[in-house]
Amino acid sequence: MAGNGWGRNAVPLCAGVALGGALALEVFVVLVRLRRGDGNGHEHEKAQPFPFLSLASLLFLLGNALENARRFVTASPSTRGVMLAGAGQGWDYCYSCQTHVPPRCTHCFSCNVCVLRRDHHCTLLGQCLGYQNYRYFLCLLLHGAAALLFGCLLNASVVMSLQQEGSPVQTVLLLVMPWLMLLIGQVSVTTFIYAFVTDVCMVGFLFCTGFLLFHSLLTLRGQTTKEWFEGNRQYDLGWQSNLQDVLGEQWYLVWLSPFITSPLPGDGITFQTRKPRSEPLPKSRDF
């Protein structure tokens, strides 16, 4: 397949675009519904203005997430086309690629190539997480989590308004077990759909947030997942340098948009290590 793995990743990317589009469309319907009435069939005498700000916020989050996903897949962190001249301290030999590889570079058997500063292979997007695309991965998780939380809250507000005449216990049961409530005939199909979308968004939000928190912690500690398991912190240069190493020189701005250029300070081949702690001075004896 091509070096950027586009062919291999076309399916997950198209699925992501379809899911993002479906969420945007669904939220659009919710916004129209909330504007037209209270969701319970009781239309307001005077229609509310359409919440363009809410829709614009959702489109901003979804657009950011999808562009970050595209860049995550296309900014390949593999060693293909990278000059790996010589071997030094910390270098290894990859028998699959039949070449010397730099420190923190490991072979991915799914991508069938060595990956610079490899973290793990993302099965959902079919791409390895490594030196060149870590920024896009973190921003994808951030904007994806925010978009899913947004969709979850909006749908939950419709469910609440539809359940105004039901007891709070019934509303909680509907959100926890929507299928059961539909099967026993306690809710209409429309209410079930809103509750189901709320749940899907909540699960997606928790999934993205969990990954985001874990990888933010790794970034601040200057570690990959493998190094975290090994307790290896030799590349930890302090939180600010660690952030710069992963997010680039404009590390404080990249969260806003994937279009903000932020060159990485290194080359993914050589890495600065922290200074070894100085030996403790021998205790002076009191005479």
Ligand SMILES: [Zn+2]
């Ligand atoms: Zn290899």
Ligand SMILES: [Zn+2]
């Ligand atoms: Zn891989």
